[in-house]
């Protein structure tokens with residue numbers, strides 16, 4: 001269980017002013033859940049994810065993962081960004097095995113684990129290729145496999161499909177839903193897209209413009225059907241999906257809310 005308690009982050013901008021990026025955010029992420037945070041650009045989504053990853057300190061509050069307070073990066077959290085961070089000189093399998101190398105796992109054991117994960121994300125045949133021979137969607141599959149390699153307690157995904165074309169994005173959403181159903185990982189996923197949030201989230205939280213706060217929380221659950229069928233069509237036309245989509249859209253586009261959404 002990940003527990004975020006009254007988390008605030010204030011940055012000091014280059015002109016010396018204080019930027020209140022996160023304001024007393026409290027959120028629990030239970031095992032087996034996918035929490036998707038959606039909100040306009042600049043509302044603090046990445047700040048929240050980076051604080052959980054241990055990349056930046058909170059100004060106030062705490063983040064606790066299974067009873068332990070987070071104060072630095074660790075193998076118990078796997079991170080996937082929009083832009084892949086694969087090493088261009090290493091093969092796909094060695095990229096996936098990287099975290100295990102840092103953890104001191106033997107070469108044979110880490111390659112075996114990496115190959116299992118490449119199989120899980122549908123890239124078994126590309127294990128020995130260099131990353132530059134892969135498409136954008138395939139590179140994000142490698143990133144997902146790499147994030148899973150250390151068997152983290154939680155996956156942190158910051159707009160991982162944001163740069164992909166719409167067809168590839170849908171395929172990746174299917175893949176993530178099926179990986180979630182098979183591994184039961186808890187996931188925090190960040191997106192600008194309300195439809196993506198509702199398709200993938202067991203819970204969707206809506207964030208306000210700066211300073212970022214959670215202004216609404218919805219139990220969605222369409223991902224269970226999506227993981228089973230892989231078919232997004234019936235979900236997009238489900239009246240409950242449409243109702244929630246419009247409710248979230250209205251919340252984000254309230255007069256106080258500035259910013260753009262897909």
Ligand SMILES: Nc1ncnc2c1ncn2[C@@H]1O[C@H](COP(=O)(O)OP(=O)(O)OP(=O)(O)O)[C@@H](O)[C@H]1O
Nearest residue numbers: 011012013019021040041042043044045046047048
């Ligand atoms: N290192 C920093 N120094 C100063 N201000 C920062 C820093 N990092 C982020 N900010 C500011 O904090 C606010 C929240 O930024 P953040 O990147 O978390 O938003 P976001 O919701 O993820 O945006 P986007 O959807 O565009 O990626 C923004 O106003 C941003 O300008």
